[in-house]
Amino acid sequence: MEGKSCLNSLAVKTAYVLPPDTNQHGTLFGGILMAYIDDIAGISAQRHARNPVVTASTDSVDFLYPVKEGDSICVESFVTWTHQTSMEVFVKAVTEDLSTGERKVCTTAFLTFVAVDKNGRPIPVPPVYPETEEEMILHEGAKQRAERRRERRKESKELAKNFGTSYPWG
Numbered sequence: 001m002e003g004k005s006c007l008n009s010l011a012v013k014t015a016y017v018l019p020p021d022t023n024q025h026g027t028l029f030g031g032i033l034m035a036y037i038d039d040i041a042g043i044s045a046q047r048h049a050r051n052p053v054v055t056a057s058t059d060s061v062d063f064l065y066p067v068k069e070g071d072s073i074c075v076e077s078f079v080t081w082t083h084q085t086s087m088e089v090f091v092k093a094v095t096e097d098l099s100t101g102e103r104k105v106c107t108t109a110f111l112t113f114v115a116v117d118k119n120g121r122p123i124p125v126p127p128v129y130p131e132t133e134e135e136m137i138l139h140e141g142a143k144q145r146a147e148r149r150r151e152r153r154k155e156s157k158e159l160a161k162n163f164g165t166s167y168p169w170g
């Protein structure tokens with residue numbers, strides 16, 4: 001399959017931070033930002049694969065700064081690396097004080113998506129190639145992150161075996 005650039009899968013979403021998406025501290029709910037992240041990363045993955053995709057995993061999501069009511073938030077994502085059927089997507093969120101123009105990178109995250117056929121079975125994705133310095137840094141580190149994910153997946157599967165599926169009420 002022919003390779004595609006990281007830029008090809010770039011997706012950007014900008015929104016006001018306003019109620020009802022803010023909490024009692026006057027800042028954005030973490031869950032809202034997580035939904036933005038999953039949503040935009042899925043768009044990047046599907047743009048790259050041009051096939052349906054599912055979220056296979058999300059690495060840690062670090063909320064570095066609170067996102068204040070009245071500010072804007074800009075969430076950006078693109079595919080950084082692919083293997084056979086999986087794609088790593090990097091997401092960066094920047095908050096902006098619209099009065100002063102001050103901007104901060106408030107969150108970064110890595111997600112893995114898998115392209116699937118109509119039966120939900122994994123199917124191959126095209127390779128991706130980086131062009132900018134930021135894309136190259138992300139692309140180079142991806143193999144190591146994928147290895148850590150493979151280990152974590154094994155651990156999660158082992159951990160899950162310790163727990164049943166029944167509840168005290170039935």
Ligand SMILES: CC(C)(COP(=O)(O)OP(=O)(O)OC[C@H]1O[C@@H](n2cnc3c(N)ncnc32)[C@H](O)[C@@H]1OP(=O)(O)O)[C@@H](O)C(=O)NCCC(=O)NCCS
Binds near residue numbers: 056122150
């Ligand atoms: C993701 C899914 C399609 C993988 O299917 P599978 O039968 O387990 O397939 P495999 O083990 O062959 O894995 C396929 C690819 O997914 C990757 N993968 C699977 N689980 C992963 C995880 N937790 N983290 C990162 N990558 C993962 C594998 O590394 C492999 O990548 P590669 O083909 O590029 O080498 C399947 O587990 C699934 O449908 N999960 C639920 C997805 C979902 O519903 N998401 C929404 C969340 S509610």
